[in-house]
Amino acid sequence: MKAILNKLWGKKTNLKTDLRAVKLSLMEDLKTEVEDIFDNMQDAGNEAMDGLNKAEQSLGYLQGNIDRAKTARQVKDDLIQQVTDLGIDVPQELENLDTFIEDILLTDDFTGQNDKLQEIKSYVDKVFFT
Secondary structure, three states: OHHHHHHHHOOOOOHHHHHHHHHHHHHHHHHHHHHHHHHHHHHHHHHHHHHHHHHHHHHHHHHHHHHHHHHHHHHHHHHHHHHHHOOOOOOHHHHHHHHHHHHHHOOOOHHHHHHHHHHHHHHHHHHOOO
């Protein structure tokens, strides 16, 4: 093999030194690759956690609005009861409000969504290097 290398390079060479240089070069390439993977995972982890934190804030905001809609439904129910007790027909606006509030409350699945979000955050936390 040494003779083949000498022909290729056109000079006499020390095979052990050249092979050691090749091994060191491969180690450097591998080190660079692993560092690149690590850096990419750090960046992705940071972006994922930022996004998940924003999603968590948004779910909290949505849940707060659902709670407000539940309070509005109670006020609306009390108002309908008062109108009915007076023997007055329920105004169309109040009936429309009733439908609108119920449509809002149909979206009340934020507890389940928040559980899924926490599960995802836990997973990202496991693979994210801090």
